[in-house]
Amino acid sequence: MTIVANILGELFAPTTAAYALAAIGLNIHFGMTGLMNMGQAGFMLLGAYGFAITQMHGANLFSSVLFALLLAAVYALLLGIPTLKLGPDYLAMVTLAAAEIVRIVGRSTSMTNITGGSAGIAPQDFTTRFEDLSPLPDGTSTFLIWTYNNNIANSWWLRIVAWVLVALCAFLCWRWFRSPWGRVLKGIREDENAIRSLGKSVTKYKMQALIVGGLFGALAGVVFVLPRSLNPDSLGRTVTFYTWTILLLGGAATIMGPILGSCVLWVLLTAVKETMRVTIPSTVISSNQIEALGWIIVGVALMLLVIFRPQGILGNKKELAFNG
Amino acid sequence: MAENNKAPVDAAQRHDVGAAPAASVREPFYDIARWGTKPPEGEDLISTAYGDKVTRDLAFVENKPGVHKPDPILVADGVVRRFGGMTAVDVDHFEIERHGITALIGPNGAGKTTFFNLMTGFDVPNTGSWHFDGKDMQHVHPEQVARGGMVRTFQLTKVMSRLTVLDNMLLGAPDQPGEGMFRSLFPGMWRRKERENREKAEALLERFLLIKKKDDFAGSLSGGQRKLLEMARALMCDPKLVMLDEPMAGVNPALKQSLLDHIISLREDGTTVLFVEHDINMVRHIADWVTVMAEGRIVAEGQPKTVMDDPAVVDAYLGAHADVDLGGDSVLEGLEERS
Numbered sequence: 001m002t003i004v005a006n007i008l009g010e011l012f013a014p015t016t017a018a019y020a021l022a023a024i025g026l027n028i029h030f031g032m033t034g035l036m037n038m039g040q041a042g043f044m045l046l047g048a049y050g051f052a053i054t055q056m057h058g059a060n061l062f063s064s065v066l067f068a069l070l071l072a073a074v075y076a077l078l079l080g081i082p083t084l085k086l087g088p089d090y091l092a093m094v095t096l097a098a099a100e101i102v103r104i105v106g107r108s109t110s111m112t113n114i115t116g117g118s119a120g121i122a123p124q125d126f127t128t129r130f131e132d133l134s135p136l137p138d139g140t141s142t143f144l145i146w147t148y149n150n151n152i153a154n155s156w157w158l159r160i161v162a163w164v165l166v167a168l169c170a171f172l173c174w175r176w177f178r179s180p181w182g183r184v185l186k187g188i189r190e191d192e193n194a195i196r197s198l199g200k201s202v203t204k205y206k207m208q209a210l211i212v213g214g215l216f217g218a219l220a221g222v223v224f225v226l227p228r229s230l231n232p233d234s235l236g237r238t239v240t241f242y243t244w245t246i247l248l249l250g251g252a253a254t255i256m257g258p259i260l261g262s263c264v265l266w267v268l269l270t271a272v273k274e275t276m277r278v279t280i281p282s283t284v285i286s287s288n289q290i291e292a293l294g295w296i297i298v299g300v301a302l303m304l305l306v307i308f309r310p311q312g313i314l315g316n317k318k319e320l321a322f323n324g
Numbered sequence: 325m326a327e328n329n330k331a332p333v334d335a336a337q338r339h340d341v342g343a344a345p346a347a348s349v350r351e352p353f354y355d356i357a358r359w360g361t362k363p364p365e366g367e368d369l370i371s372t373a374y375g376d377k378v379t380r381d382l383a384f385v386e387n388k389p390g391v392h393k394p395d396p397i398l399v400a401d402g403v404v405r406r407f408g409g410m411t412a413v414d415v416d417h418f419e420i421e422r423h424g425i426t427a428l429i430g431p432n433g434a435g436k437t438t439f440f441n442l443m444t445g446f447d448v449p450n451t452g453s454w455h456f457d458g459k460d461m462q463h464v465h466p467e468q469v470a471r472g473g474m475v476r477t478f479q480l481t482k483v484m485s486r487l488t489v490l491d492n493m494l495l496g497a498p499d500q501p502g503e504g505m506f507r508s509l510f511p512g513m514w515r516r517k518e519r520e521n522r523e524k525a526e527a528l529l530e531r532f533l534l535i536k537k538k539d540d541f542a543g544s545l546s547g548g549q550r551k552l553l554e555m556a557r558a559l560m561c562d563p564k565l566v567m568l569d570e571p572m573a574g575v576n577p578a579l580k581q582s583l584l585d586h587i588i589s590l591r592e593d594g595t596t597v598l599f600v601e602h603d604i605n606m607v608r609h610i611a612d613w614v615t616v617m618a619e620g621r622i623v624a625e626g627q628p629k630t631v632m633d634d635p636a637v638v639d640a641y642l643g644a645h646a647d648v649d650l651g652g653d654s655v656l657e658g659l660e661e662r663s
Contacts, residue, residue, distance in 0.1 A: 172509070175508070175509050175511075176505075176508060176509070179502050179508035179509070179511070179514070180494070180500045180502035180503045180508060180514055180518065181502060181503050181504065181505055181507075181508035182508065183487070183491055183494065183495060183503075184495065184503050186484070186486070186487055186491075187484050187487060187491075187492075187495045189486075190483075190484035190485055190486055190487060191482045191483070191484055193446070193466075193478070193482060194478070194482035194483070194484065195495065196446075196465075196466045196467050196470075197444070197446075197466060197470055197475065197476055197477075197478070197482075197558075198467075198470055198475070198495055198496050198557065198558075198560075198561070199467050199468075199470035199471040199475075199498055199561065200467055200495075200503070201465070201467045202467070208505045212505070318541065319486045319541070
């Protein structure tokens with residue numbers, strides 16, 4: 001029973017929501033505008049730092065979130081100015097490198113006073129004000145098969161806030177998708193020069209898309225660190241690649257794709273790991289190996305998906321027929 | 325032929341009955357595409373006002389390269405573009421007559437497309453200045469050029485494959501407030517404009533025989549249909565000057581005829597047309613003025629009927645010794661004399 005609860009609990013876990021948010025941001029970059037952002041983790045880490053550090057120094061919640069968003073916007077601007085006029089591959093390289101720079105600077109010993117160095121920032125330093133805001137009573141609650149703490153760490157309160165955020169971002173994304181603004185972005189994805197010849201300033205639109213997607217990434221970072229400590233190494237390259245996996249799994253350029261992708265990936269992964277833990281005795285495979293093996297099995301499943309359903313779960317097969 | 329005649333006769337009847345004046349003037353131009361190139365015998369419904377005016381004005385213009393024209397819309401001076409050691413474009417002076425259909429011809433590699441790119445801001449010349457409708461266009465970005473009323477199409481057709489034909493068209497519409505990031509979130513601010521644009525797009529698609537395809541992905545169109553779509557899209561913003569880069573390349577002969585009619589009807593809508601083309605017959609058929617480029621320079625200009633006789637044009641296409649048999653005795657004699 002606990003296994004089933006654990007597995008299905010991933011369906012609405014805060015981490016799942018964080019990845020869904022990050023993938024929605026990436027969807028605006030890649031699915032709508034065709035920007036190859038290989039450093040979504042950089043936006044997330046910067047958002048997380050912006051939130052946690054201001055919280056540590058006693059700012060209120062609202063201004064902390066605002067500061068996190070501001071940092072991400074400035075970061076997007078800095079990345080965009082030199083690269084958006086060049087080809088897509090340059091943006092990919094620059095975002096990948098910049099995300100690593102953010103992480104390495106964050107974990108360097110000289111920054112220990114501000115970012116806590118490689119140890120990061122402990123949860124009690126930045127989550128208390130968020131937890132105090134909760135209207136729920138103290139203690140734990142059980143809903144159907146799931147029992148979680150009401151307010152502390154991996155809580156019901158965080159789940160509610162995280163999924164409200166996801167719904168809000170998905171709604172914004174849906175509005176944008178069906179608007180003339182979204183149409184211009186999709187046009188840029190298809191052919192930049194054609195859009196330019198029709199009198200739209202392509203660089204401005206690309207910059208807007210980069211910033212908006214980055215803001216969603218920063219929010220994802222905040223949600224990501226709230227149930228745990230802020231550790232720069234937990235928001236490294238792999239997070240970017242998981243986000244890409246989620247986006248392609250769910251289907252790029254769809255509204256619900258990133259959310260569905262995130263749910264499917266984490267439920268699948270937990271299911272594989274938990275099943276192995278129960279069925280295979282630890283003398284044959286140790287728990288460390290199960291962790292790695294879980295990723296291998298999910299990796300193979302994803303490969304099969306990409307081969308047999310390249311447009312993702314929700315994608316439109318017809319769109320794939322015309323490559324760029 | 326009978327079917328061809330039907331539409332204009334209807335239009336004529338409407339004309340007689342006395343429909344609203346604006347509509348009756350507007351209608352025939354839009355019907356022109358269904359007519360074939362000429363109105364049915366005995367009928368003279370198409371307005372040829374702009375065509376007549378341009379013909380009249382250009383009749384007195386001397387047939388020589390870089391000549392001044394009575395009412396130019398685009399004036400280029402000393403435009404030079406070099407790629408390394410190669411001079412792709414070197415135009416001393418060039419004018420395009422307003423409301424006219426000007427053809428730009430020349431052998432492959434003559435610099436026609438590069439000249440297009442320079443004029444529309446897609447490429448930057450080494451030196452030179454050019455004015456469009458009195459405005460200086462140096463250092464102007466391509467998007468601003470387009471907003472100024474000079475819209476181009478591409479030799480290698482650019483359509484947004486994974487958008488529908490209608491969306492492609494709507495992207496061509498100017499001043500849609502919904503294209504702002506924040507305003508796009510409030511459909512009330514842009515829905516009315518969207519509806520107007522949609523009506524206009526559908527009218528244009530009808531004219532270009534693409535209306536049945538409007539909900540298909542543009543990527544599913546044939547090469548010729550893409551050319552049509554690109555041209556229709558360029559017309560969404562009512563440009564003052566359209567620059568068509570090989571509008572007929574890869575278009576089948578039947579479709580070609582209707583494209584020609586479209587171009588003629590553009591002139592009567594008050595649009596100036598500049599086009600690059602290799603098909604000399606077509607050039608002779610619709611152009612008011614022909615400019616010939618070779619090796620980056622303008623080597624001849626003139627009336628379509630006479631410009632082909634210009635020795636410079638013959639040289640440009642066939643080489644300076646076109647009438648000499650290179651294996652003949654005359655060549656050998658020349659060599660002997662020199663040695």
